[in-house]
Amino acid sequence: MSTESQRQPAGTDRPLRVAVAGASGFIGAALAPVLAQQHEVLALTRSPARAAAPSAVPGLRWRHCDLFSAPDLTAALAGIDVAVYLVHSLAPSSRLTQARPRDMDLVLADNFARAAAANGLRQILYVSGVMPQSFRFSPLLWSRREVELVLAAHGTPVTALRASLVVGPGGTAPDLLLDLVRRLPVLALPPSARSTTRPIAVQDLVRAILHCLGRPASFTGPFDIGGAEVLSYEQMLRETARVLGRRRVFLRVPFLPNALAAATARLVSRAPPQLVGAVVESLPQDTVMQDNPLQRAIEPDAMGFTAALRASLDPATGRLKPNPRETIREQDSHLMREQSLVRSIQRVLLPPGQDAAWVAGNYFRWLGECCWPLVRSRVDADRNVEVRLRLLPIKLLALRHQPAASTPERQVYAIVGGLLARQSAAGRPRFEFHTLLDGRYTMTAIHDYAPSLPWYLYILSQAAAHLLVMRRYQRRLARLAR
DSSP: OOHHHHOOOTTOOSOOEEEEETTTSHHHHHHHHHHHTTSEEEEEESOHHHHHSOOSSTTEEEEEOOTTOHHHHHHHTTTOSEEEEOOOOOSOSSTTEEEOHHHHHHHHHHHHHHHHHHTTOSEEEEEEEOOOSSSOOOHHHHHHHHHHHHHTTTSOOEEEEEESOEESTTOHHHHHHHHHHHHOSEEEEOGGGGOEEOOEEHHHHHHHHHHHTTOTTTOOEEEEEOOSOOEEHHHHHHHHHHHHTOOOEEEEOSOOOHHHHHHHHHHHOSSOHHHHHHHHHHSSOOOOOOOOHHHHHHGGGOOOHHHHHHHHBOTTTSSBOOOOOOOOOSOOHHHHHHTTSEEEEEEEEOOTTOOHHHHHHHHHHHHHHHTTTTEEEEEOTTOOEEEEESSSSOEEEEEEEOGGGOBTTEEEEEEEEOTTBOOOSSOOOEEEEEEETTTTEEEEEEEEEOBSSOHHHHIIIIIHHHHHHHHHHHHHHHHHHO
16 A cells, blocks of 8 residues: 555544444445554444444444434544445335435435534545436436535535446446356347446555545545546456356347346346346446546556456355455344334425425325325424324324424424334334435435334335325425426
8 A cells, every 4th residue: 555545634643533334335345444454443334233243353343323313423423533435225225115225325425414514524535436428327326426415515525436337345236247247148238338437446446545535625526536447348248258267149239228238137136136227227328537636646556357356256156255344143133123114215396495394394284185085184383293084083193393303404203103103122213304405305204113014014005105195295396396
């Protein structure tokens, strides 16, 4: 590691205190042990078992933290100098999650940015994606861009490292290349497969993060980074076949819909289908990296695609090596309980001049009108809410407004009772209204809610009804916004 990439920021004589969100993921598992050689590293995890277990890496400690909880995050980042944000919601974590990954990413990023600002962090480093030159953004890349904006919205300097395909143990994109080559004797390649990008080894991405760490004066804003060579996706597939020693037929076809390519990838890949689909949709982009000082700093020692792929493979199996994360042998019962909790997040346009407090009051009063003649809603002087059946004396849900946790940009309601809610020790059930992106959107979010119905009945009845109501409310506010 070069002296330049390891040096401390000017005016400091101690190691930095660095928080890593997403430390158990693909990039975090490679980064955290290297960071811990020079700095004090706090790895945030939603697993109490991992947080309680002793760390195998000196200088690295784990802390249990729910990133969907703003108070938890604010407490976790106390005393931290710099944070590395590696959180990406590519696939729902539970069958009871009713949210698009990009909406979950916005809520998580805004919570993190507010907690960083509250604790006076000097820098947030975020691994984003290289943006296409055209206006055709895939949903995955547009989500990355939104997260960049949200992280920078509360005053903390943000360094966005925009990488394309990252090659290393545990990586979804290289694993997908290997599965395609291993399982398909004939690969149909559309014209978009000849689009070029600059894959980067995870080791070089780690070097780039270390180079920027604690230096917001020199590295604030977006920086495109890549490896030693520019390759097309076709070239990477051919090189993958050569590394695996497989003879494959590559057919160039004039047209192949992204949906069909994604469906094929889902069939042959071992990764979750939602995750594979998002990755495939983001690949055929015209990405041209912009020259910058960070790329010039890491380029001389950067690995090529073939070398990075070989270094990531297990010679015995021909598959990617396991992610070198710390493992917890004991079964984490907390995470198992989380699987039975509901998370539902929807994005609504915010009419000009309004805030989350207005949306909350407007929504709960409108709810009774929307669901007439079945349901009525009542909001008292303290903003507490009851949802009842109209024809029977049955309370469906009771929500208590939390003024201490609420601001004009965030309104929090604890779900405290009702026929449709059961008590659970696994979380703090709440309904939040959360305004972000300079007031453009309000996220309506239910967190840690334990339905009294069995999950299969809940999905077919209450969950479907809630989604229908939210779709109608989205259209209502879109009309008001126009």
